Amino acid sequence: MEHILSAQGLQVLRNYMQQRPLLAFDFDGTLAPIVAKPAEASIPSASLSTLQQLSERCAVAILTGRSIRDAQSRLGFEPRGIVGQHGAESLVEGEYRVVGASQALAGLRQKIAEHADELRAAGVSVEDKQQSFALHYRQADDHPRARQCIARLLQDLPAQLQQSAGKCVVNIVAGDSPDKAGALSALLDRLQLATVIFLGDDENDEPVFRYAMTRSHCLSIKVGAHEASSAQYYLHDDSEVQTLLMHMLQALAPHA
Numbered sequence: 001m002e003h004i005l006s007a008q009g010l011q012v013l014r015n016y017m018q019q020r021p022l023l024a025f026d027f028d029g030t031l032a033p034i035v036a037k038p039a040e041a042s043i044p045s046a047s048l049s050t051l052q053q054l055s056e057r058c059a060v061a062i063l064t065g066r067s068i069r070d071a072q073s074r075l076g077f078e079p080r081g082i083v084g085q086h087g088a089e090s091l092v093e094g095e096y097r098v099v100g101a102s103q104a105l106a107g108l109r110q111k112i113a114e115h116a117d118e119l120r121a122a123g124v125s126v127e128d129k130q131q132s133f134a135l136h137y138r139q140a141d142d143h144p145r146a147r148q149c150i151a152r153l154l155q156d157l158p159a160q161l162q163q164s165a166g167k168c169v170v171n172i173v174a175g176d177s178p179d180k181a182g183a184l185s186a187l188l189d190r191l192q193l194a195t196v197i198f199l200g201d202d203e204n205d206e207p208v209f210r211y212a213m214t215r216s217h218c219l220s221i222k223v224g225a226h227e228a229s230s231a232q233y234y235l236h237d238d239s240e241v242q243t244l245l246m247h248m249l250q251a252l253a254p255h256a
């Protein structure tokens, strides 16, 4: 993995930007720094301003584990596409679709209600996003205990549901939902774009990093270098995101 802000990385970035790619961004841990409470996450104002300017010159999309409604409330601009709940819902040029749903989510909702006291005592908070759940334990005093409590809840998870790990969170989505890679592929088709730059940081972004390896016009960048990641390039951490956005913008300037 190469640093995207190295001389070589920036040359690759400029070449991509000249093709007017789709600029696709993960939200938490990428555009918005990780914070203790999910409700308090926000994009720093400088990044928001640069994203707005980018969205006037290029197609911009957000690919997030959050619900679309939640993500929208944290964006000061309207992207061409938003993929929400890890791929389970999409909003592209005003058209909303739920892609994948399962009755089994209703069963899990009931089970979560039955285990509410136990989850609360273990410091687990539940984010019900309708097409998916996030079971958060960042604020638990004892993370192993919280994870055990979640594992007990999910031990007989129906085959129609799938779980995945994230940053101090366990996500549950319907098994027939696309992941972010499937959703990105559909988005590119829909927008009739072939080239994409994707920036993400977490487990649910790895399918996109792997997808990028199979395509010739897909540049993948991971926030936070990690040997096990399939991303091609990295940023050290989210404090470098604004610098990257500025380089993207400069590469679109007429004289660039």
Ligand SMILES: O=P(O)(O)OC[C@H]1O[C@H](O[C@H]2O[C@H](CO)[C@@H](O)[C@H](O)[C@H]2O)[C@H](O)[C@@H](O)[C@@H]1O
Binding pocket: 026, 027, 028, 029, 033, 034, 035, 036, 037, 038, 039, 041, 063, 064, 065, 066, 067, 127, 134, 136, 138, 166, 167, 168, 169, 171, 202, 204
């Ligand atoms: O795909 P993403 O946009 O990265 O969304 C993944 C999840 O992000 C949120 O949780 C994470 O961020 C929180 C705020 O920084 C943090 O407190 C939590 O520990 C992280 O897991 C969001 O709440 C989830 O719904 C998303 O699935």
